[in-house]
Amino acid sequence: MNGSRFIRSLTVAASLLLSISLIAACGSSDTDPGGTGSGSSESASSAEATTLVKKWETRPTSVGITEPVKNAIAGGKSIAYIHCGIPACDENFDHYQEAAKVLGWTVKKYQTDGSPESAVAAFQQVVADKPDGVITIGFPKSLYGKQLKELEAATIPVIARSVTDAAGDGLTLVYDDAEAFEPEGEILSAWITDDSNGKANTVYADLPAYDILESIHTSFERNYKQLCASCAIDTLDIPITSVGKDVPERIVAYLRAHPDVNYLVFAISDLNVGVPAALAQAGLADKVKIIVNKGDPQNYSYLASGQMDAIVGVHNDEVDWAVFDAFARIFNGESIAPNESAVFPFWLITEDNLPSADKTFPLVENYQDQFKKLWNK
């Protein structure tokens, strides 16, 4: 390699290195500093937080719907379920099959890989198959608008979960829209305020790729500032490509760069995978407490072994059965007002009240019996 080629290579390399250094130095941080410091105790807000914690720590006993279906429910219906494409949605299918069995119905799963193209293809197939009802999770209405019109024309009801869309234009009912997740922000902030006695310095690790999580973040920030006005709060956005890969490294780096942070909130439980071990290796496990939104068996295991501190349990089982409750009323020609006004349960789960560390569990223990009673089954 001659000298001029070497110098050219070195120049290219130096330029690239300088560029990245400038970008890294000048790029704005994803964090939004807030609060005024580590916070001082505010007795009124702490008392309110303690009251809220006691309320949410109690295991819920109602599925949120109390009005029975008026008429007998006919069997033989077929329901189409558009799978969201990630493993978490397999559990929903299991619930749908259980509910369908009670009603004498069948559920057919239309698998997608989560991509828009596969979702549209699935909807197109559903239109062709003409089921009695359709369930979809996570896909925005705009994606399948054409198929939605066709389903509406065929008077096939469509119920969606975990979307920011409103009902209408062919969408019969929406469960778990943005508003439904409001209580989660209250639970997260109440636990932190109570546990810290109003002296929290919190970082909220968010997953901006999912719009539906934005409402939880907004609710959390609002409630947190109300309950603990002098507590500090910051946000760390996690890119979707980091999930399952380098989230632990990002968290460790953030906490080392912000040594005053003593509470860590995850917008969703998947973000906590591998984090407890990484914190332990970095000597940070005792310096920060962890609470996640929406538990799963992995986080239940962490909770049971003391590697994290709290989980906001979400009403997955209950709402899945409520979908079939709504279909039953629709097929009977009855009002779905009980479904539209339903307030579904949440639960603040700690090591003390964790029912199981190895598997998922419903929030309401006898939720299936409650629905069977509503259906007169």
Added chain:
Amino acid sequence: MSTTTPTTATPTTDGPVEPHPRSLAARTRSMLSPARIGAVYVGLVFVVIFTILAPDTFPTWTTAQQILNINAVTALMALSVILPLSCRVFDLSIGFVMTLSGVTVAYFVQKTDVGLIVAVVFALLAALVVGLINALVVVGLRIESFIATLATGSLIQAFITMVTGDTSINGVKLVSAPFSRISQSSVMGFSLPVLYVILAALGIWFLLEHTATGRRMYATGFNPDAARLQGIRTDRLKFCSLLVSSALAGAAGIVVASSIGSGSTTAGTPYLLTAFAAAFLGSTQLKFGRHNAWGTVIAVIVLGIGTTGLGLASAPQWSTNLFTGVVLIAALAIAAGSVRLPSRLRRRHQSSPM
């Protein structure tokens, strides 16, 4: 005319003859040449940069520990592809093998009472079975390794999904000792996986640099036809290299499962590209154009310096990927871009007239 008869030189009475200083200086210059350790200089530049950007947190012993601890699994995965690449064989199934072994060990630890050691053995055996399948397909059926291992990887993923229902295996046993100790025990602040990396690198280094087998592997990689005509059993070397790569990937999978406390059905996928990037970057270090263990370790550390430094400097979330791409280009540029790729993947340039 007088003649002189040459006489033999007699040693001086001043002691042994000193090495020629020019030769020593030349050797030192060669060892420290950017063409040889360009990535090290890139890493040093970033150490300086991040020391300026994060003076309170970056230049600490804790940071060094963090870089090594966090990147140990990546290093294991990168080392797993060294031997096949030395024989000019691609093993693209390593990510799936990693997932398979993680799920296997998690299953046996959580769902059975066979004990930790047996669970680990089963996981490694599962990995070796895949390695065997890869070897039979690549060597026996003569299918291009790039395609063959992609195909076996797809089969492995299908198998994992079928057996697990695409649901991760979780449980208290997986987040507690003794299983957690595999990855979470530490010595002087360095986690055990760092030790595994050192041992694996030592083994691969010794094999490639100090054994005839290693020489033959390089010969197979540089020119398989010539090597075969020379009597080297190229098929056997390729066969064994695929077994070793699967075994190492399997070991990495066990470490990851211990680290996250779960048998994740997608744990291995994110490591594939990083492993190959580190392996190819490592081939530009120390042994110019040859895949080598310590060059690979250097590459992983340099990449790790950047990602850790960016995190400590609170850089934007997109900067990590940007950094990885830039440092690869920069390191290769400094090393004159000499990366040995299989001839099928390397554009054949017409040689200039002599």
